[in-house]
Structures are given as C-alpha cells and as structure tokens.
Amino acid sequence: MSLLAALPVVGSLTTAVLLLVLSRWPRIQKGLALGSNLLLFSIALALLVEVREGGIxxxxxxxxxxxYGIILVADLLSSTLLTVTAGVFLAALVYSLGYMEKESLRLSYLPLFFFLMTGVNGAFxxxxxxxxxxxxxxMLLSTYGLLITWDPKGLISRAEKLEATFKYLILNIIGAAVMLLAIGTLYGTTGTLNxxxxxxxxxxxxxxxxxxxDLxxxxxxxxxxxxxxxxPFHFxxxxxxxxxxxxxxxxxxxILNKVGAYMMIRLTSLLFVGFEGVSEVILLLGLGTIILGGVMAMGQxxxxxLLAYSSVSQMGFLLLAIxxxxxxxxxxxxxxxxxxxxISSMLFLAAGGVTHLTRERSIDRMGGLAGSSPFLAITFLIGIMALAGLPPLNGFISKLLIFQAIxxxxxxxxxxxxxxxxxLSIVYNFRAWLDTFWGKTRRTEKRSLSLYLLLPVGFLAAISLxxxxxxxxxxxxxxxVGVQATTPDFYVEAVLGGVT
Amino acid sequence: MVSFLALVIGILFGVAVWAIRHGNTLRIVIGLSILSNTVNLMLIAVGFKGEIAPIIGLEGAPADPLVQALILTAIVIGFGVTAFALVLSYALIKEEGSTEVDAFRRLRG
Known part of the structure; x- marks a missing residue:
C-alpha cells in the first residue's frame, strides 16, 4: 500500500473541482492552477525516485x-511517463495563461485542462x-471540450473546429465500443479484469x-x-x-497519442507476452505509419x-520499437x-508563436522571421534538428537506440x-524551418510575444538540448525501465504477491 | 436465452452500422448510441451464467454481478458522450446550414 501512487490522480481531480468552484476569482484560479501543476510535477518526481529505490x-x-478491488500501480514505466506528463502540462499551462482568451480560460479551459490530466495520469x-x-x-470527454474552445487569434474558423471535433468524437465513440467489446470478451474468457x-x-x-x-x-x-x-487509423x-x-x-x-503507445507497450510486454503475430502486426503498422506520415508531410x-503529419511519422518509429x-x-x-x-510539444508551441506573429498559417506566405524573432528561430531549429535526429540533441540518441534495436x-x-x-523527416522539417525563418521577409509587423509564450518554449528547448x-x-x-517493463513477473509479484 | 440475446445483438449491430453509414448527422449520432448499447447487451451475455440473483443463500447458478456493475458505468459514460454529441451536432448543423455530412468539406484528412 502506498498513498503516493494515488496522489497524481487524486491531486489533479481535486484541482479540477476546485478550479470549477473558484471560477469567479480568476486570479486565485490561475495561481492555484500553476501551484498545483508544480506540486503534481514534484509528486511525480518523488514517485519516480521512490519506485526506483523501493520497487513497484x-x-x-x-x-x-x-x-477484487481496483488498484493503482506505479512501476518505473508509468512513473517516468507521469513525470513527463506533468512537465509538458506545466509548459502548456503557462502558455495557455498568455494565449487563451480570459473568459474561456476561466469558465471551462482550466478545469477541463486538469480533468484531462486526471484521465492521463489515471490511464498511466x-x-x-x-x-x-x-x-x-x-480523457476524451475533456479533450472534446478543450478542442472546441475558441482560438483567440481567429486563425481557425468555427466551422473547421466543429467538423474536426465531430470527426474525432465519432471515431472515439466507435473506438470505445470496440474497446468495451474486447474487455468483455477478455473477461468472459479469463474471468478477471486485473x-x-x-x-x-x-x-x-x-x-x-x-x-x-489472439483476436x-x-x-x-x-x-x-x-x-x-x-x-490506417491516422486520418x-x-x-x-x-x-x-x-x-x-x-x-x-x-502526451495523448503517447497514451496509446504506452498501452501498446503494456500489450506486448505484460498482457500478451510472446504473441508473435500481434508484435508482427504492430511492426507493420509502424512501418506503414513512418512512410505514410513522411510522404504526407512533404506535401503540406x-x-x-506539417507538424501533425511529422508527428504521425514519428509515432511510426515508436511503434516499430514497441x-x-x-x-x-x-x-x-x-x-x-x-x-x-x-520536442513535439515544443514545436507546436513555437509554431503557435509563429502564427501569432505573422497571422498566417501557410509557410509559403512566410519568410525571414529569423531577423525579427531570433529566439523563435533558434528554438524551432533545435526542435526540428531533434525531430530529424541530428546530434547533439535528444532526438539523435532516441533514433540511434531504435536503429540499434532493429x-x-x-x-x-x-x-x-x-x-x-x-x-524524409530531415527534408520536410528543414523545409518548414527554411520557408518560415529564412529567405525574403514577407511582413514587418511590430508585434511581440509575451513572456508567457516564450518561457515554455525555451524551457522545453533547454531540456531537449x-x-x-x-x-x-x-x-x-x-x-x-526496459528490463522491468519486459519482465511481467515483477509486476505480477508486486500486485498479487503470491495470489494467482 | 443466450442464443436469443445473440440474435438481438446481431440485429441491433446491423441497425447501428446502417445508421452510421447513412450520411445524416443526427442519424450517425443515433447509430452510435445504438452501437454502445449493443456492446452493453454483449456484456450482459458474457455474465449470463444463470437466472438467480447473486445473493448468498439462494440456490442455483447466479448471474455474474461484476458485468452488471461494468454495464452501469458504461451506460453512464455512453449517456454523457451522446449528450455531448447531440449538442455538437446541433452546433455543427447550425454553422453549416446542412444536416448531411457530405456538405462538410473544410477538412481533408
């Protein structure tokens, strides 16, 4: 029994409810959101240290x-991911405080943000x-709410937002039905849900x-x-x-598509160990994803x-390793x-900074931003170099390890x-950077980015470096983590302790 | 009894797929709602091991109480999601001025 393992879920849920109650006092609300996100980050770190020293x-x-009961299990894999989640959420929260419109931030955005965190932490x-x-x-219900939150810069039309959310909603309802079907069949076969x-x-x-x-x-x-x-499910x-x-x-x-990847790891290394057919399917999905995402990103x-398709392609590498x-x-x-x-959250935040400065989404109509905002140019360059897998960035080491494993x-x-x-990822990433920051200066508008928008980008870029x-x-x-995650005995022993 | 359940599940699943394939926004939402209830019925079939209530002291094979707890949870979640889907489709229909999904052309996939 360990209370620390429950805190990431309980803490974010409590924060979400408190934020709803405090919606009449926006200053206190913002302070609470920041404070509890910092607290959750330190809890996740403490949990990671505890798990590393004291076991699962x-x-x-x-x-x-x-x-008989429901349990929360923090092993090295989940506590590593909890720490990353809290870090990325912290960066995104600081960014949102400067980016989102005040009214929607106060009424729905902040509470939903922490409900989303509850879902993610719980799933891990x-x-x-x-x-x-x-x-x-x-997790999904809070995402729907966050997706349709109005974008204050007016770059995205309301109709586009509604259509995308509707598409996402339909797919995820069908996905939930399939998941329930799989869980029901599994329970009927094995008689347990643990x-x-x-x-x-x-x-x-x-x-x-x-x-x-196998089915x-x-x-x-x-x-x-x-x-x-x-x-085939990327569209x-x-x-x-x-x-x-x-x-x-x-x-x-x-974070959110990493939850899917995390469950894939659990599938191949805890639930369905030694199912070669299943692993082979995941490998093929990974290969298809790499090529399809890469080719589609070239044409955007x-x-x-472009960043979205590049993130599809990168998920392929992850699936390949899984x-x-x-x-x-x-x-x-x-x-x-x-x-x-x-890297990818940093790039999306930096791209948001770019669209904020230029009021433009198409890279064909941008250019020469390196002169007016060198900070964005440098951080974006760090991001795409890491994504393309060039040294001396973390992306290089991650690609190296994956190639070694294959x-x-x-x-x-x-x-x-x-x-x-x-x-392909080198080509499309550098095309994005060159078109945006190099070349002829298209617009010379005197706009600057607030510290709320720059700080998270700098923070994530520094970690990446x-x-x-x-x-x-x-x-x-x-x-x-790799040793512990691929040895189901550790997990089983920690949870059941001899009972089977 | 189980084969009767299987028949009902099959028919409902067919209806759900037919409704979702139809290009009308509201019909899609109704189809999805039927789909999630079909899966709930399937869960009932999984736990259907007897017709006796699972209380200590009653004779005979009891029905599995755990799946009924699962279904309760799934129904609540399905209700929430369907409510959101209805509101979203209402906003979408008002924005686009059409109920047919073929008229929604802003996204490319």
Whole structure:
C-alpha cells in the first residue's frame, strides 16, 4: 500500500473541482492552477525516485485488495511517463495563461485542462483494464471540450473546429465500443479484469490452446492504434491537431497519442507476452505509419498540419520499437517517447508563436522571421534538428537506440524503410524551418510575444538540448525501465504477491 | 436465452452500422448510441451464467454481478458522450446550414 501512487490522480481531480468552484476569482484560479501543476510535477518526481529505490508501488483503492478491488500501480514505466506528463502540462499551462482568451480560460479551459490530466495520469497508473476504459473516457470527454474552445487569434474558423471535433468524437465513440467489446470478451474468457492476473491467466489459457485470445489482442491493437494514430487509423489526427488551440495541440501530440503507445507497450510486454503475430502486426503498422506520415508531410504547406503529419511519422518509429518487444527495444521506445513528447510539444508551441506573429498559417506566405524573432528561430531549429535526429540533441540518441534495436533483431529490410523515413523527416522539417525563418521577409509587423509564450518554449528547448548533451542519466533510467517493463513477473509479484 | 440475446445483438449491430453509414448527422449520432448499447447487451451475455440473483443463500447458478456493475458505468459514460454529441451536432448543423455530412468539406484528412 502506498498513498503516493494515488496522489497524481487524486491531486489533479481535486484541482479540477476546485478550479470549477473558484471560477469567479480568476486570479486565485490561475495561481492555484500553476501551484498545483508544480506540486503534481514534484509528486511525480518523488514517485519516480521512490519506485526506483523501493520497487513497484501499489495502491488499493478504498482498501480492497486485488484481485477484487481496483488498484493503482506505479512501476518505473508509468512513473517516468507521469513525470513527463506533468512537465509538458506545466509548459502548456503557462502558455495557455498568455494565449487563451480570459473568459474561456476561466469558465471551462482550466478545469477541463486538469480533468484531462486526471484521465492521463489515471490511464498511466491503473492496474485494472476496465478502469483504464473509464480513464480513457475521462480523457476524451475533456479533450472534446478543450478542442472546441475558441482560438483567440481567429486563425481557425468555427466551422473547421466543429467538423474536426465531430470527426474525432465519432471515431472515439466507435473506438470505445470496440474497446468495451474486447474487455468483455477478455473477461468472459479469463474471468478477471486485473492486469497482473490477466497476464498470468492469458499465458495459461494460451498454453492450453485457446485460440481466440489472439483476436482479442488484435482488437486492443486496433483501439490503441486509433489513440496512437497508427497508419490506417491516422486520418483524424491532422484535422484535429490543426484546428485545436495551440497549447491543446501541444498536449495532444506530446502526451495523448503517447497514451496509446504506452498501452501498446503494456500489450506486448505484460498482457500478451510472446504473441508473435500481434508484435508482427504492430511492426507493420509502424512501418506503414513512418512512410505514410513522411510522404504526407512533404506535401503540406500549413505549418501545424506539417507538424501533425511529422508527428504521425514519428509515432511510426515508436511503434516499430514497441513491436520488437525486447528489453532493449522497449528501453529505446521509452527514450524516444520521452524525447518526442518534449520536442513535439515544443514545436507546436513555437509554431503557435509563429502564427501569432505573422497571422498566417501557410509557410509559403512566410519568410525571414529569423531577423525579427531570433529566439523563435533558434528554438524551432533545435526542435526540428531533434525531430530529424541530428546530434547533439535528444532526438539523435532516441533514433540511434531504435536503429540499434532493429539491427540487433536482424530485420534489415525494416532498417532500410526506417532510414527512408528518417531521411524524409530531415527534408520536410528543414523545409518548414527554411520557408518560415529564412529567405525574403514577407511582413514587418511590430508585434511581440509575451513572456508567457516564450518561457515554455525555451524551457522545453533547454531540456531537449540538455538531454542530448548529457543523455547518460536518462539512458540509465530507460534501460532499467526496459528490463522491468519486459519482465511481467515483477509486476505480477508486486500486485498479487503470491495470489494467482 | 443466450442464443436469443445473440440474435438481438446481431440485429441491433446491423441497425447501428446502417445508421452510421447513412450520411445524416443526427442519424450517425443515433447509430452510435445504438452501437454502445449493443456492446452493453454483449456484456450482459458474457455474465449470463444463470437466472438467480447473486445473493448468498439462494440456490442455483447466479448471474455474474461484476458485468452488471461494468454495464452501469458504461451506460453512464455512453449517456454523457451522446449528450455531448447531440449538442455538437446541433452546433455543427447550425454553422453549416446542412444536416448531411457530405456538405462538410473544410477538412481533408
């Protein structure tokens, strides 16, 4: 029993409710939001240290022991992701305080922001597969609300926003139905919802020759593929990212599609261990996603849409590493996940700064911004260099680890395809930077960005650079995470402690 | 009883898919609502192991109470999402001046 494991969920939920109550006092509300986000960040850090030293932390909700009650489990994988989540949310929160319109910030944006955080933290922590469904719905419902929040700069029309949200809503309702179907079938087959117990029973049933478990696993892959925007399910992503308010797109690409990837890791390394067919499907999805996202990104001229497709392509690399499912590959996947969360959210925030300055979304009509805003030019350059995988940034190390994992698994054709994808990412990323910041100056408007908008971008860029120059601590951490995540025995032992 | 449930689930699923495939905004929302209820029925079928209430002291094979708790949760979530979907489609129809999704052409995918 550990109370610390429950705090990320309870803390963000309490904050969300308090923010609703405090909506008549906007100053106190803003202070509370910032303060509790900082607090949640330090809780996540404390949890990470605690898990690293004291092993996996388990919290039994209401004191009901597993397998009867719902449990929250903080292992190294989830506590690493909790820390990243709190960091990216903090950056996005500071940005929103300067970016969003005051009224919508006060009435709906801030409370929904923390409800979203509750959903994400819960999805990372829960050890019960139905509870995961509930947290997914908390997350999605708050996302719908955040998506239709009016963008104050007036660059995105109301109709576009409504259409994108409607598309996202329909897809996710269907996704929820499929997920419930998969959970129901799994429960009917195994008689449990506890993830540790599922892990044990699925192995037993598979050894006894039950074949339809493979189909259930594929249903889950489809659901989490939709969340992670893997190739055939990616088509909602560009529209949604483009029409969302900038800080929300940063969270969507930085954290929300990582939730799908996180569950894919749990699928291949905890629930359905040793299902080669399933891993092979994830690998193929990854390859398709890399190429499709890369090719589509080449043809985009809208700056946010280009970044959206590049984030599709990068998710492909992540899926490729997850599909390999070895300890080394999962460690590479987690390094990639952490660095991409930082880079892509930073790039979306910087792109928001660019559109704010130019009142323009198309990169064909921009140019020469490097002269008037060198800070944005430098941070954006750091971001695209990291995304393209160039040294000395964290993106280089993450790509290196992934290529190493693929080469070690002996799939040379996959290495070739991934190399093509990495090459494409260099081309479209630099095209975006050159068109925006280099060349002829198109507009000379005297507008400046407030500190609220610059600070988060600088913060994330500094972390990206720091992790690129001193990667050893993170590499150490992710190799531990990789070992722990791919050995289901640790998880099962910590949760059940002998009961099966 | 289980085969009767299976038949109902099949028919409802077909109706839901038919309604979603139709290009009318409201019909899509109704179809999605039917779809989520179909899945709830499927969960009932999973837990349908007997017709006796699961109380200690009653004779016979009890129905599984856990899936009923799951369905209650799923119904509440489905209700909330459907309410949001209706409001969103109302705003969308007013904005676009049409109920047909083929008229919504701003997004490319």
């Amino acid at each position: 932390q388990v919290h039994h909700l209401s004191g009901w022991p597993p397998p 922590l829960t050890g019960d597969i139905f509870n995961l469904f509930v947290f997914f719905e908390v 993830m540790a117990q599922l892990s044990v029973r699925i192995q037993t049933l598979r050894a006894a020759g039950v074949v339809h478990i 259930i696993a594929l249903l889950f892959v489809a659901v989490f593929g939709l969340k992670a925007a893997a190739a 909602w992503l560009p529209d949604v990212y483009t029409s969302a308010p900038t800080p929300v797109s940063a969270i969507l690409s930085g 001229s809208d700056i946010k849409r 599909g390999l499912a070895s300890g080394q590959a999962i460690a590479a996947a987690i390094f990639f996940l952490v660095s991409h969360a930082i 080469i070690d698994s002996g799939r040379l054709l996959y290495v070739l395809i991934a190399l093509i994808g990495a090459f 720091l992790l690129g120059i001193f990667p050893e601590p993170l590499v150490d951490l992710v190799s531990q």
